[in-house]
Amino acid sequence: MDGTETFGHMLHRLRTRARLSLRAVGDLAHVSHTYVYEVEKGHKVPSDKVAAALDGAVNADGALIAALKQEKETREHKADIHAADGLHVAWTYKGLLHLLEEWPNMLSRRTFITLTGAALTGPAWEWMDAPIPALARMADGTDSISEGLLAVIDNVVASAQQLDDQHGSAGAVFVADQVTAVDRLLRHASYTDAAGKRLSTSLAQLAQTSGWMAHDRLRDGEAQRWYLIGLHAAHCADDHALAASILALMSNQASTLNRQEDAIQLAAAAQEAARPAPAKVRALISARSGLAYAGAGDLAGFHRMRDQAMCMLDVAESSHRKLSNRLRHQATCVVCGEVSVWGVVSGWLIHTLVGRGGG
Incomplete structure (x- = not known):
């Protein structure tokens, strides 16, 4: 193992060398083949017990156990970083x-x-x-x-x-x-x-x-x-x-x-960003943006996003005015102190638009 090889990379290399499938290794180690795949990709870190089972499954002679120990020590000294x-x-x-x-x-x-x-x-x-x-x-x-x-x-x-x-x-x-x-x-x-x-x-x-x-x-x-x-x-x-x-x-x-x-x-x-986009996309963005104003308790911003979403939906879907009117009626029922209702309404609107290819 060189200093840069991860546990997952080593497992993949040794499994391939042994000509074992993901399912075969999973059966030998008593874990699912999907789990073995995610370990190889680095998305999951096995426990010491599972690492020992994987080590035996691919005849690693303790190399995988040592690799896991090294990775744990490295993580303990690795500072978390900003996104x-x-x-x-x-x-x-x-x-x-x-x-x-x-x-x-x-x-x-x-x-x-x-x-x-x-x-x-x-x-x-x-x-x-x-x-x-x-x-x-x-x-x-x-x-x-x-x-x-x-x-x-x-x-x-x-x-x-x-x-x-x-x-x-x-x-x-x-x-x-x-x-x-x-x-x-x-x-x-x-x-x-x-x-x-x-x-x-x-x-x-x-x-x-x-x-x-x-x-x-x-x-x-x-x-x-x-x-x-x-x-x-x-x-x-x-x-x-x-x-x-x-x-x-x-x-x-x-x-x-x-x-x-x-x-x-x-x-x-x-x-x-959505200004040059089609009306249906702008309706979707307005609906999603409404959630921000609702969360902040900003009724003016919430109503503005609601009205924009309804207006853009009317422009994009003139043949669906019945749906638009129904949404408008429900959104208008939102009152001060109950802006969270818009979360339901905008969620429905988002689902509807995405279902029609709007997002």
Whole structure:
């Protein structure tokens, strides 16, 4: 073992050398094959007892036990870092590639400290003033990425967005693997500027999904890190609607953490980002932004977001006025001291819009 090999990497190497499947190792160690996979990827740390069982399963002769001990000692001396550590890069193509170099470190960190104040809200505004980078790349000996491959990636991204409810943390592992795949293409493949922007869009969507999954598992520092990576990718893709969606989720997260000033700032940034987006997207962003004002008890802001969401829904869905009127009636019933009702109404609205392809 060299000084940089992790427990997971060593397990994978020894399992492969022994020509054992994940299921075979799991059976020998009395754990599930899914658990073995997550240990290899660094998403789970085994107990001493399980590490000993895995060591025996792959005939490691104590090497895995020693590796786990070394990792524990390293973690004890490794300070937790802020979610934005290493992410202060230019809003450029090279900046995005630098972030992709850093993101695997997320999987080896014990904890990311959540951001607040300007450290969190600053990037939400900075990207809007940065020029859109050119993303075309020509690599020797490689064909340009085809439309067929881009379509496959689009389908994978869409499937990844459905995994959280169905597969939990196992879904998070899958999504992280897709980030690796897109990362490899951005670094090594040949592509036009248009294809590069589509790859960046896919990356931003995967980062957004990973952020939501991390937040859902109460790993909020990691979630913020994913969201910031997603924001960089959305900027490179020149996709304001996607950037607005990420900012709105960041706002919702801040509201959940009871950081209402941050939530409102991020909601305002999401609204600004969504200006050039289609009406349905703007309705979705307004609905999500309303949660920030509701959490802060700001009735004026809450009513403004409510009215914007209803107005945009009317514009985008004139054939669905019955639904819009029903939502408007319920939202109007909110009174001072009961703004949390909007959480239900906006939740319904968000679900409706996403179900129709609005987000």
